[in-house]
Amino acid sequence: MLIGIVGKPNVGKSTFFKAATLAEVGIAPVPFTTIKPNEGVGYVRVQCPEIDFKTKCNPRQGFCIDGQRFVPVKLIDVAGLVPGAHTGKGLGNQFLSDLVQADLLIHIVDASGSTNEEGKMIQPGTYDPVKDVKFVEDELDKWFAGMLKENWVKFVRQSLQKDADKALAAQFYGFKITLDQIKSALKNTKLEGKKLPEWTNEDIQNFATMVRQMSKPVIIIANKIDISTAKENIERLKKEFPNYLVIPCSAESELALREAAKKDLIKYIPGDDKFEILKKESLDENQRKALDFIQNKILKVWGSTGVQNCLNQAVFNFLKYMVIFPGGVHKLGDSQGRILPDAFLLPPGSTALDFAAKIHTDFAKYFIAAINVKTKQKIGRDTKLKDCDVIELIAGK
Numbered sequence: 429m430l431i432g433i434v435g436k437p438n439v440g441k442s443t444f445f446k447a448a449t450l451a452e453v454g455i456a457p458v459p460f461t462t463i464k465p466n467e468g469v470g471y472v473r474v475q476c477p478e479i480d481f482k483t484k485c486n487p488r489q490g491f492c493i494d495g496q497r498f499v500p501v502k503l504i505d506v507a508g509l510v511p512g513a514h515t516g517k518g519l520g521n522q523f524l525s526d527l528v529q530a531d532l533l534i535h536i537v538d539a540s541g542s543t544n545e546e547g548k549m550i551q552p553g554t555y556d557p558v559k560d561v562k563f564v565e566d567e568l569d570k571w572f573a574g575m576l577k578e579n580w581v582k583f584v585r586q587s588l589q590k591d592a593d594k595a596l597a598a599q600f601y602g603f604k605i606t607l608d609q610i611k612s613a614l615k616n617t618k619l620e621g622k623k624l625p626e627w628t629n630e631d632i633q634n635f636a637t638m639v640r641q642m643s644k645p646v647i648i649i650a651n652k653i654d655i656s657t658a659k660e661n662i663e664r665l666k667k668e669f670p671n672y673l674v675i676p677c678s679a680e681s682e683l684a685l686r687e688a689a690k691k692d693l694i695k696y697i698p699g700d701d702k703f704e705i706l707k708k709e710s711l712d713e714n715q716r717k718a719l720d721f722i723q724n725k726i727l728k729v730w731g732s733t734g735v736q737n738c739l740n741q742a743v744f745n746f747l748k749y750m751v752i753f754p755g756g757v758h759k760l761g762d763s764q765g766r767i768l769p770d771a772f773l774l775p776p777g778s779t780a781l782d783f784a785a786k787i788h789t790d791f792a793k794y795f796i797a798a799i800n801v802k803t804k805q806k807i808g809r810d811t812k813l814k815d816c817d818v819i820e821l822i823a824g825k
């Protein structure tokens with residue numbers, strides 16, 4: 429699972445990335461602070477089965493606080509896109525190739541309207557973030573079309589003997605695009621019967637847009653809700669884009685909370701609507717004011733800072749993935765005594781056999797049965813798993 433973070437310069441992509449990963453990355457109020465991509469690990473939050481089993485887990489990766497388990501997902505933060513990036517404006521769009529493996533894109537917009545088209549700081553409320561949703565997607569679609577247009581004549585010549593769908597799938601090799609998606613895209617754009625040499629520029633663009641939408645769906649993060657002009661813009665974003673998930677967010681507030689929690693100044697479980705001050709005497713006046721602001725103006729008003737909500741919504745509600753824990757009916761620990769040490773993210777529809785294959789090819793090869801550890805019921809290879817299942821695998825040999 430890889431989630432890409434895209435958007436115009438200076439909207440808070442790296443701040444969001446840093447808040448989610450606590451990696452040391454550059455953040456500054458000037459466009460193009462990020463040039464090379466930042467890769468790191470963020471987390472999705474689920475209720476840990478340690479609660480069902482009245483035990484305490486020891487995650488090998490990620491962490492668990494008060495029964496809330498944080499399961500790793502990879503994130504990548506790239507440079508900012510500007511209108512005309514496909515013609516080389518700004519840093520161009522070549523760097524988008526770092527996103528080919530992404531399952532989903534988080535598009536961060538500055539909902540407060542305080543960054544202009546090129547990402548320069550301006551008076552809050554004077555730029556319309558609705559425009560950003562349109563141009564960024566347009567640039568993404570042009571990037572996909574570019575993959576086809578670059579060598580179109582040669583590609584068509586070499587593809588004459590092949591099936592069009594297979595040739596097109598090969599052209600997007602490495603983009604995490606399936607042949608089924610290519611077939612659906614051809615159908616949806618009514619190009620399935622049209623021979624490749626007859627495709628117009630418009631056909632290529634329509635097809636590329638469809639493939640992009642299928643393979644790199646976008647959710648919108650309306651960042652900078654700590655600035656008062658954001659509220660009205662968020663209403664408009666939701667109205668303009670009723671089919672999109674629009675998530676209000678203050679990446680800066682989440683970063684402040686996570687950094688304070690790391691220093692043990694506060695207790696904060698990412699995604700919560702509250703935190704607890706642990707060392708009041710260690711906080712200076714500014715820190716106290718900032719925490720007060722976050723509690724009253726962000727958490728109380730919006731329910732959370734939005735960062736954790738975004739990752740959870742992306743992985744569970746949008747991509748419909750599930751977390752599966754390996755375990756045993758008689759033993760929840762591994763050979764080193766770590767309880768529920770692992771958690772795996774699996775795509776929707778995954779079966780007991782898919783889970784076995786994810787753990788080890790031998791488990792899938794010699795699969796005999798599986799047991800749902802919570803219910804202690806035996807399940808077959810084709811049984812579909814559910815989010816937060818704990819599964820014991822029984823394999824032969």
Ligand SMILES: Nc1nc2c(ncn2[C@@H]2O[C@H](COP(=O)(O)OP(=O)(O)OP(=O)(O)O)[C@@H](O)[C@H]2O)c(=O)[nH]1
Pocket residue numbers: 435436437438439440441442443444454455456457458459460461462463506507508651652653654655677678679680681
């Ligand atoms: N008020 C407010 N400012 C924020 C928030 N998130 C980020 N910022 C500020 O916005 C500016 C840009 O943040 P970055 O994270 O560097 O933005 P970016 O999108 O990565 O920018 P580029 O790398 O230049 O494309 C910095 O001054 C941040 O402190 C937020 O939630 N609220």
Ligand SMILES: [Mg+2]
Pocket residue numbers: 441442443454461462506507
């Ligand atoms: Mg950046």
